[in-house]
Amino acid sequence: MSNATTAVNSSLVTFENVSKTFPNGHRALKNVSLTFAPGEFIAVVGLSGAGKSTLIRCVNRLVMPTEGRILVNGKDITGMGEGELRTVRARIGMIFQNYNLVRRSSVLRNVLAGRLAHLPTWRTLTGMFPAADMELAFRSLERVGIPEKAYQRADTLSGGQQQRVAIARALTQQPHILLADEPVASLDPPTAHQVMRDLKNLSREENLLTLVNLHFIDMAQEYADRVIGLRAGEVVFDGPGAGMTEADFEAIYNRRIRPDDLRGALDIVGESTGEASALAR
Amino acid sequence: MISAYPTPPNDRPVPTPPPKPAASDRIIPVIYVTLTIVALVWSLSGMDISWGRIATRSQQATVYFRQMFLETDWSYLPKTLKGLQESFQIAALGTFLAAILAIPFGALAARNLSRLPVLPAFGKFFLNFIRAFPELILAIAFIKAIGPGAFAGVLAIGLHSIGMMGKLYAERIESVDKNAIEALSAAGASPLEIFRHAILPEVLPDFLSFALFRLDINIRAATVLGIVGAGGVGTLLELQRRGNNWRTIGTIFICIVITVIIVDFISAKLRAKLT
Ligand SMILES: Nc1ncnc2c1ncn2[C@@H]1O[C@H](COP(=O)(O)OP(=O)(O)O)[C@@H](O)[C@H]1O
Ligand SMILES: [Mg+2]
Numbered sequence: 404m405s406n407a408t409t410a411v412n413s414s415l416v417t418f419e420n421v422s423k424t425f426p427n428g429h430r431a432l433k434n435v436s437l438t439f440a441p442g443e444f445i446a447v448v449g450l451s452g453a454g455k456s457t458l459i460r461c462v463n464r465l466v467m468p469t470e471g472r473i474l475v476n477g478k479d480i481t482g483m484g485e486g487e488l489r490t491v492r493a494r495i496g497m498i499f500q501n502y503n504l505v506r507r508s509s510v511l512r513n514v515l516a517g518r519l520a521h522l523p524t525w526r527t528l529t530g531m532f533p534a535a536d537m538e539l540a541f542r543s544l545e546r547v548g549i550p551e552k553a554y555q556r557a558d559t560l561s562g563g564q565q566q567r568v569a570i571a572r573a574l575t576q577q578p579h580i581l582l583a584d585e586p587v588a589s590l591d592p593p594t595a596h597q598v599m600r601d602l603k604n605l606s607r608e609e610n611l612l613t614l615v616n617l618h619f620i621d622m623a624q625e626y627a628d629r630v631i632g633l634r635a636g637e638v639v640f641d642g643p644g645a646g647m648t649e650a651d652f653e654a655i656y657n658r659r660i661r662p663d664d665l666r667g668a669l670d671i672v673g674e675s676t677g678e679a680s681a682l683a684r
Numbered sequence: 685m686i687s688a689y690p691t692p693p694n695d696r697p698v699p700t701p702p703p704k705p706a707a708s709d710r711i712i713p714v715i716y717v718t719l720t721i722v723a724l725v726w727s728l729s730g731m732d733i734s735w736g737r738i739a740t741r742s743q744q745a746t747v748y749f750r751q752m753f754l755e756t757d758w759s760y761l762p763k764t765l766k767g768l769q770e771s772f773q774i775a776a777l778g779t780f781l782a783a784i785l786a787i788p789f790g791a792l793a794a795r796n797l798s799r800l801p802v803l804p805a806f807g808k809f810f811l812n813f814i815r816a817f818p819e820l821i822l823a824i825a826f827i828k829a830i831g832p833g834a835f836a837g838v839l840a841i842g843l844h845s846i847g848m849m850g851k852l853y854a855e856r857i858e859s860v861d862k863n864a865i866e867a868l869s870a871a872g873a874s875p876l877e878i879f880r881h882a883i884l885p886e887v888l889p890d891f892l893s894f895a896l897f898r899l900d901i902n903i904r905a906a907t908v909l910g911i912v913g914a915g916g917v918g919t920l921l922e923l924q925r926r927g928n929n930w931r932t933i934g935t936i937f938i939c940i941v942i943t944v945i946i947v948d949f950i951s952a953k954l955r956a957k958l959t
Contacts, residue, residue, distance in 0.1 A: 463870055492872035503867035508885040516881055520872025527877045569867070576871055 414438045415580065415612050416462055421471035423457050431457040433636040441579065442610040444603060446623035449633035449655055455616040458633065459582050463495045464488060493520035496573025498583040502565040506558035510568050513557050514540040517575030543571035547601060563594035570601060583615040592666060599626050619666035752934030760932040764939045767917030774834050774916050775902040778841030783895040786846050790853025797857065815847030819905045823914040834915030841902050852894045856887050893955045900951045907940050
C-alpha cells in the first residue's frame with residue numbers, strides 16, 4: 404500500500420518553513436518543512452521537550468504557528484477563521500496520552516462526539532443523533548473490539564480500553580488524518596503494542612495519514628513507514644525507520660542510545676503474557 | 685549535555701533547606717487574634733444586655749414553652765399542614781427556577797469559558813450583587829412590586845438562589861477536566877457543543893447536588909417568608925404570634941422542625957447517591 408515513495412506524488416499535509424515561538428519566547432519549532440502523503444504511517448521521535456507535541460498540534464492548529472504556512476488538503480489553515488477551521492478539524496482525528504474522554508459520559512456518547520462537527524447544531528445541542536451516525540459509532544466500537552462496553556461509563560474502563568474508545572471516537576469522524584500524541588505512554592507494554600498494531604491496521608485499511616509521537620525509538624522503527632527525528636525544534640532525521648544508523652540516533656538524542664530510549668520489543672515483553680506472545684508470531 | 689553512560693548518581697546539587705519564614709509572616713497570626721478580640725468586645729458592648737430583665741422574662745418564657753409543647757393545640761394541625769405545603773411549593777418552585785437559570789449565569793461567570801476576561805468579571809459581579817440581598821428583603825421588594833402572596837416568595841427565593849447557585853456552578857465549571865474539552869475542540873466541536881457534550885455531563889450531577897442542598901435551605905427560608913406576607917406557613921405563624929396563641933404557635937413550630945429534619949435527611953441521602 405502506501406510507503407515513503409508515494410509521498411512524493413501527492414501531499415495531504417505540508418509544512419512550509421513553520422516556526423513556533425511561545426509567548427514566553429521559547430522557540431519550540433524552527434523552520435520546519437515537511438510533506439505528508441495520504442496513508443503514510445509516520446512516527447515522530449525525540450527527547451522530551453524536542454517539540455513533538457508542538458509539531459503534531461500544528462496540523463489541527465491546536466497550536467498556531469508563528470511563522471510559515473501549513474497546508475491541509477491544499478488549504479492554508481494558518482489564516483483560517485474558526486468556522487472553516489472546524490470543518491478541517493472534523494476530518495482530523497486525535498488521540499492523546501491521557502485518552503481525554505468525557506469521564507462521566509457513556510462510551511457511546513464519547514464515540515458520538517466524533518460526529519459533532521459533521522451535524523447541524525440543533526442536532527448536536529439536543530443530542531438527537533441520526534440513526535446513521537449511531538450506527539457509525541457502534542461500528543467504530545466494534546472495530547476497536549469493545550462493542551459490549553457501549554453503555555458503560557467511560558471512567559469505568561481500563562486504560563487500554565479507554566484508549567480504544569478514543570480511537571473509536573477518532574474513527575467516527577471518518578478522518579483522513581489521524582494524530583496521536585504519545586498514545587501508548589500511559590499503557591503497559593503488551594497493551595501499548597496492541598494499540599500500536601490497531602493504529603497501524605486502521606491506517607492501512609482507511610488509507611489514513613497517521614502521525615504518532617513516540618518516546619521510544621524501537622517502537623517507532625517497528626511500526627512506522629517513516630520516522631521523523633526532532634531535536635530542539637529542528638528536523639534532524641527523516642526517512643524509513645529500518646535504515647536508521649547509530650549516527651542517526653546520536654543526531655536525534657545528542658548522545659548514544661540508552662536502554663530507557665527503548666520500550667522493549669514484543670517478544671521480550673511477551674514472555675509474561677500469553678496474549679502478547681501470540682501476537683508476536 | 686548528557687554524555688556519559690550510565691549517568692553518575694552524585695551529580696545532583698546538594699539540596700538547600702527552605703528559608704525560614706520572615707518575621708513579618710510570624711506577626712500576622714498575632715494581628716488576626718488581636719483583631720478578633722477587639723471585634724468581640726465591640727460587638728458585646730453594643731448588646732445592652734440587662735441581666736435582670738432576662739431573669740423576669742425567662743419566667744414568662746417557661747409559661748409559653750409549656751403552652752407550646754405540653755398543651756399543643758393539635759386541632760390547628762390541618763391548617764398548619766396546608767401552610768407547610770405552600771411553603772414547600774414556594775421553595776421547590778424557587779429552587780427549580782434558580783437551578784435552571786443559574787446555568788447560563790454560572791457559565792458566564794466561569795473564567796475558563798470565555799476569551800474576554802470582561803465577561804466572567806461582569807458575571808461574578810452580578811452574582812455577588814444579587815447574593816447580597818437576603819431573601820426577606822427581596823420578598824418585601826417583590827410584595828411591593830406584585831402584591832403579597834406565594835408568588836412573591838417564589839421570586840424572592842429564586843433570585844437569591846440564582847446568586848448562590850450561580851457562584852457554585854461557576855466554580856464547578858472552572859474545575860472541569862481540560863482534557864475532554866481539548867479533545868472535542870480538536871474534533872471540530874463549537875464552543876456550545878463543547879459546553880453541551882464535554883462540560884455539562886461532568887458538572888450536571890454536581891449541579892443537581894447543589895440544587896438539592898439549596899432546596900434544603902430554601903425550605904427553611906420559605907417557612908419564615910410569610911412573616912412579611914410572602915405566603916406559606918409563615919403567614920399563619922405571624923397571625924398566631926399577633927394573637928399570642930402559644931398553643932397554636934407550638935403546633936406550627938413542631939411541624940416546621942419535623943419537616944426540616946425530614947427534608948434534610950432525604951436531601952442528604954439523594955446527594956450521597958449523586959457522587
Ligand atoms: N504553551 C507553552 N508555552 C511555553 N512553552 C511551551 C508551551 N508548550 C510547550 N512549550 C515548550 O516547547 C518545547 C517543546 O514542547 P513539546 O512540543 O511539548 O515537546 P515534546 O512533545 O517533544 O516533549 C518544550 O521546551 C516546552 O517546554
Ligand atoms: Mg509531548
